[in-house]
Every structure is written in C-alpha cells, then in structure tokens.
Amino acid sequence: MILVRAAFLPLTDSAVLVAAREQGFAAANGIDLELVRTTSWATLRDRLVYGQVQAAQMLAPLAVAVTLGLSQQPAALSAPFKLNGNGNMLVMSGEFAAALEPDLPARLADPLGTSHDFATAIGLFRRKPVIGIVHRFSGHALMLRYWLGSAGIDPDRDVVLRVLPPSLTVEAMRLGEIDGFIAGDPWPAAAIAHGLAEAVAIGARIWQRGVEKVLALRTDWMEANADTVDRLLLALAQAARWCDDPANRGALAALLARPAYVGEPADLIEAGLSGTLLARHGAPAIDEPDFLLFHREATAFPWRSQALWIYSQLVRWRQAEPSAEAEAAAGAVFRPDVYRRALGGSGEPMPGASMKLEGAVAAPTGVGAHRAALTLGPDRFFDGRVFDPECLAEYLAGFGPSAR
Amino acid sequence: MRIVIVDDSGARASVLEEGLREAGYDDIHFVPPRGAFVARIERMAPDVVLMDLGSPSRDTLEEMLLVSRALAKPIAMFVDQSDDSMIGAAIDAGVSAYVVDGLRKDRVKPILELAVRRFTAFSRMQTELDEARTALANRKTIDKAKAILMAQRGLNEPDAYALLRTTAMNQGRRLVDVAEALITASSLLGGGAA
Numbered sequence: 086m087i088l089v090r091a092a093f094l095p096l097t098d099s100a101v102l103v104a105a106r107e108q109g110f111a112a113a114n115g116i117d118l119e120l121v122r123t124t125s126w127a128t129l130r131d132r133l134v135y136g137q138v139q140a141a142q143m144l145a146p147l148a149v150a151v152t153l154g155l156s157q158q159p160a161a162l163s164a165p166f167k168l169n170g171n172g173n174m175l176v177m178s179g180e181f182a183a184a185l186e187p188d189l190p191a192r193l194a195d196p197l198g199t200s201h202d203f204a205t206a207i208g209l210f211r212r213k214p215v216i217g218i219v220h221r222f223s224g225h226a227l228m229l230r231y232w233l234g235s236a237g238i239d240p241d242r243d244v245v246l247r248v249l250p251p252s253l254t255v256e257a258m259r260l261g262e263i264d265g266f267i268a269g270d271p272w273p274a275a276a277i278a279h280g281l282a283e284a285v286a287i288g289a290r291i292w293q294r295g296v297e298k299v300l301a302l303r304t305d306w307m308e309a310n311a312d313t314v315d316r317l318l319l320a321l322a323q324a325a326r327w328c329d330d331p332a333n334r335g336a337l338a339a340l341l342a343r344p345a346y347v348g349e350p351a352d353l354i355e356a357g358l359s360g361t362l363l364a365r366h367g368a369p370a371i372d373e374p375d376f377l378l379f380h381r382e383a384t385a386f387p388w389r390s391q392a393l394w395i396y397s398q399l400v401r402w403r404q405a406e407p408s409a410e411a412e413a414a415a416g417a418v419f420r421p422d423v424y425r426r427a428l429g430g431s432g433e434p435m436p437g438a439s440m441k442l443e444g445a446v447a448a449p450t451g452v453g454a455h456r457a458a459l460t461l462g463p464d465r466f467f468d469g470r471v472f473d474p475e476c477l478a479e480y481l482a483g484f485g486p487s488a489r
Numbered sequence: 490m491r492i493v494i495v496d497d498s499g500a501r502a503s504v505l506e507e508g509l510r511e512a513g514y515d516d517i518h519f520v521p522p523r524g525a526f527v528a529r530i531e532r533m534a535p536d537v538v539l540m541d542l543g544s545p546s547r548d549t550l551e552e553m554l555l556v557s558r559a560l561a562k563p564i565a566m567f568v569d570q571s572d573d574s575m576i577g578a579a580i581d582a583g584v585s586a587y588v589v590d591g592l593r594k595d596r597v598k599p600i601l602e603l604a605v606r607r608f609t610a611f612s613r614m615q616t617e618l619d620e621a622r623t624a625l626a627n628r629k630t631i632d633k634a635k636a637i638l639m640a641q642r643g644l645n646e647p648d649a650y651a652l653l654r655t656t657a658m659n660q661g662r663r664l665v666d667v668a669e670a671l672i673t674a675s676s677l678l679g680g681g682a683a
C-alpha cells in the first residue's frame with residue numbers, strides 16, 4: 086500500500102475523496118488514502134505547497150492562482166481530475182431577497198432577471214450589500230462576479246465581498262455580519278433550514294456545467310510518482326461512479342455526516358446530493374437534478390478550456406496580469422493527458438479532445454469519444470455567451486468596459 | 490516591532506505573548522478572530538502577524554492582507570521561503586506568520602522560532618492534560634467495576650482487578666472498556682452495589 090495524504094475541507098463535494106477511502110476504492114488500488122481535515126483554504130494550500138500532503142481537494146481557481154503566483158508561495162500545481170461539477174448556491178437574507186421576484190421557481194429559473202432586480206435593489210438600500218465568499222480564487226466568487234456583472238454591477242465597487250470560511254457562513258448570517266453568501270453545500274442549505282436566508286441563484290443555473298473542486302497535486306510530485314497518480318485516479322473514478330449512483334445517496338450522506346468529515350445532518354446533505362433544494366424555509370422543495378455532479382458525462386475530465394475560462398475571469402477582474410506565458414501556464418494546470426494515461430484502460434468514457442467551446446451545448450449531445458459513448462450535458466451560461474479558448478481576448482472584449 | 494497574535498485560544502496566546510515579552514518584544518497585541526477583527530488588525534498596522542494554522546479565519550486574514558490599503562506593502566509568509574526546515578517546523582507546530590515585506594529576515598526569524606517553540610509546548614501541555622484527564626476518568630471507571638465485582642462475587646480487590654484484566658486480555662479489549670461494559674450491565678440488571 087502506498088500512503089497518499091490528501092487535505093480536504095468539510096464540504097459535500099469532498100464526497101469522492103471520502104468514498105474512495107471509506108468504500109475501499111483506494112485500498113483496492115493499492116493506495117492507503119489518509120484524509121486530513123482542514124478548516125481554511127489557506128491552510129489546505131500551504132499543506133499541499135509545502136509537502137505535508139500530496140493531494141488536496143482544491144478550488145479550481147486557487148490551483149490556477151497558486152501556479153500563477155497570485156496566492157502566497159508560488160508553486161506549479163496540476164489538476165488531473167475534477168472532483169465534482171456544480172454544487173453552489175447564492176443565498177441572501179429575507180430583507181435583501183424581498184426586493185427580488187417572490188416566486189422562487191421563477192426567480193431561480195431566471196438568473197439574468199434576478200441579477201437585474203438585485204441591481205435595482207442596491208439603489209434602495211442605504212448601504213452596500215455585504216456578500217460572503219469563501220475565497221477570492223473560488224468558482225463561487227467567479228460565478229458571483231459573472232452574475233453581478235451581467236446586470237452591470239461592479240463587484241469591486243457596488244457590493245462588499247467578504248471572505249469567510251464556509252463553516253462560519255451560517256453564524257455570520259445569524260449575527261448580521263453578511264447579507265448573503267455563495268458557497269458549496271451543505272452551508273447554503275443549512276442557512277435556509279435555519280430560516281436565515283433564501284435562495285437567490287443556483288450555481289448550476291449560472292453555468293450549467295460549472296467547474297468546482299479539483300484534485301490538486303504538486304506538478305513535480307505528480308511527475309515523479311506516475312504509478313501512484315494512476316492508481317489514485319482509478320480509485321477516484323470508481324468512487325465518483327459510486328457517489329453518482331442514486332442507490333448510494335443514503336450511504337454517502339451518512340458517511341459525510343460523520344464529525345470527521347462534514348459533521349452536518351445526513352438529511353441535509355442527502356437533499357443536496359439528490360438535487361432536492363429547499364429555497365426558502367417552509368417552501369416546497371425545488372428539483373435541480375444537475376445541482377451536483379460527480380461522474381456522469383465524464384464530469385471528472387479536466388478540460389483545458391475550463392482552466393482557461395478561469396484565467397479569463399481572473400484577467401477580467403484584474404486579479405491576474407494578462408500575458409501569453411500566464412495564459413499557457415493557467416491552461417496547463419488542467420492535465421487531460423494524465424487523466425487519459427491513468428484511466429485509458431478503465432472503460433471510462435474518454436473525450437477525444439482536450440479543449441471545447443464552453444457554453445455551447447444547449448441540449449444533451451453525443452460527442453466523439455474513445456471506447457464508451459459519451460454524452461455531454463447542457464453547459465450554457467445563463468447569459469448565452471460562449472467561451473472559445475482560442476479567442477480569449479475577443480471573449481473578454483465582449484463584456485465591454487461597462488462590465489467593470 | 491509591532492506583533493499581532495490572532496488566536497481563538499486565550500491560553501495559547503498568553504503563552505506566546507509571555508515568551509515574546511521575555512525575549513524583549515513589548516509591542517504585542519492580541520486579537521481574537523471574531524467579528525470585524527481584520528479592521529482592528531488593519532488599524533494596528535503590524536509588522537508581524539502570527540496566527541494559528543488551524544484557524545478557519547486564515548482566508549479572511551489573507552484577503553485583508555491582499556486588499557488592505559493600510560498594509561499596502563506585499564506580505565510574505567514564513568519569512569524566508571527557501572528555509573524548508575523552518576517552514577516544516579512552523580506547519581508542524583501549527584503556526585502561520587505574515588510579515589511585512591522588507592522587514593529584515595534576521596529580525597523576524599527569532600520571533601517565528603519562538604512562536605514555533607511556544608506553540609509546540611502549548612500543544613504538548615494540552616495533550617498531557619488530556620491524557621491525565623483520560624487516565625483519571627479511566628481509573629474511576631475501573632474502581633467502580635472492581636467495587637461491583639467485590640460486592641457481587643465476594644472477591645477481594647486484587648482478585649477483582651485480576652478478573653477484569655484476564656477478561657480484557659481474553660477478549661482483546663481494553664481494561665476500561667470491559668469495566669464500562671460491566672458497569673452498564675450491572676445497572677441494567679438493577680445491581681446497585683456500586
């Protein structure tokens with residue numbers, strides 16, 4: 086058995102790592118997977134960068150940012166496997182949500198209308214709304230910025246974005262320190278269940294196939310331990326398949342509910358796994374089958390175009406200086422080549438390409454794939470924009486100066 | 490040199506502060522990571538910020554260091570990035586440090602070393618305290634189980650203890666677990682002998 090230590094945060098989307106260990110997929114592939122619970126992204130990053138762990142459940146934009154030297158000690162990181170897609174929700178206190186469409190299914194079905202309602206509402210408040218994000222380099226923050234920007238709201242000027250760890254979001258809502266937050270499950274669900282907030286936007290409806298957490302490795306370690314990496318990816322792919330199977334939801338929720346992992350009630354976690362979302366305390370649940378994806382449609386495949394989309398947003402919000410080198414380095418964080426090497430013989434559906442247009446699939450579509458048939462689910466952005474990774478500058482210009 | 494200690498545990502912060510004062514630093518401030526703590530730190534304009542690596546509020550602090558106008562200078566973590574053994578020791582001890590860039594390395598290093606020593610000492614103290622508490626609780630449980638055996642089986646104390654120990658060994662369980670099971674069973678059977 087090869088020892089691999091992996092850091093994670095108590096979130097529902099640590100599921101694939103937890104299942105890989107607890108359901109024996111890691112052991113079956115010769116990996117002794119030790120999971121290290123961590124309470125901040127900064128500490129997870131430091132443990133990975135300074136070699137205390139070999140792997141981490143990392144926010145995809147943080148892996149790009151560390152590689153570009155934007156978050157403390159620079160280090161070349163690689164993401165050969167995505168641990169999930171989607172899973173986020175934006176929630177706000179009743180006071181702020183009151184300015185939005187009161188019909189919840191209608192509100193959540195129309196992110197563009199809701200962002201414009203929110204833009205109008207900002208003028209009515211006597212202060213800037215304070216919205217919690219878990220990290221500036223998170224998929225959540227990028228989606229929130231994208232959503233705000235769609236209504237001409239400048240996220241750096243018109244609202245206050247406050248960084249706080251997911252586990253403290255509910256308490257911050259209770260104390261009135263924030264007016265809302267965007268985070269991964271189960272924290273938005275917990276805030277709603279406590280009657281502190283209601284749903285304003287669902288991640289899966291901002292970008293239907295949003296990038297979330299990745300398996301991040303140090304590139305030098307990954308290259309020096311190819312066999313271990315292959316075994317680990319095989320274990321994770323089997324775990325992801327197990328996590329996505331509706332028959333296993335109860336067991337997975339019970340696993341994650343343990344204090345050593347997420348430590349929140351199993352029914353709350355299971356609701357998120359099945360996409361049965363409570364949007365307001367006491368309201369009927371809303372069904373969002375794409376709320377959280379682990380395995381189907383080759384969710385784990387690290388499309389380079391998705392790393393480049395992250396880079397495009399870092400440039401858009403002036404968090405990264407644009408350059409050809411930075412663009413290449415950002416794109417190279419996602420490693421479809423390693424994914425192919427590790428899982429090529431496993432029967433997993435394998436996309437033939439490494440890049441694609443992001444946001445161009447409107448309905449489930451079969452695509453060129455080796456071995457098994459692969460269907461890609463709809464991946465549109467709510468505003469209908471399409472990201473062509475070959476035309477990054479044009480894409481950015483399309484947002485216009487008014488978006489900033 | 491102004492040092493700010495961000496810590497949830499008042500006890501650990503005191504242990505660290507005491508050490509720093511003994512070493513001749515006297516401009517030390519303690520800020521618990523709650524509420525608007527970053528605004529307080531910002532106003533203090535520290536040269537060094539020491540924080541528990543396990544604190545969930547590290548992301549909040551780092552964001553402040555990135556965007557703060559008061560601390561416009563870049564911030565480097567762990568003083569000297571090339572000093573791997575120092576970094577390893579700091580992470581093992583659970584210390585993270587943020588230092589105003591440009592502060593001379595030889596001025597910061599002793600502070601970090603001291604913090605590492607004090608954090609380590611504190612966690613050792615904590616472990617010893619926990620172990621002592623567990624040992625005491627275990628002894629009480631075992632004494633109670635012995636008393637039950639003495640009352641109900643008419644054994645003397647050494648024999649009662651020997652019986653517990655043999656049972657534990659035969660079942661491959663801990664002595665205290667056997668004792669606990671006995672106490673539970675006895676209370677279920679209404680044996681008020683203990």
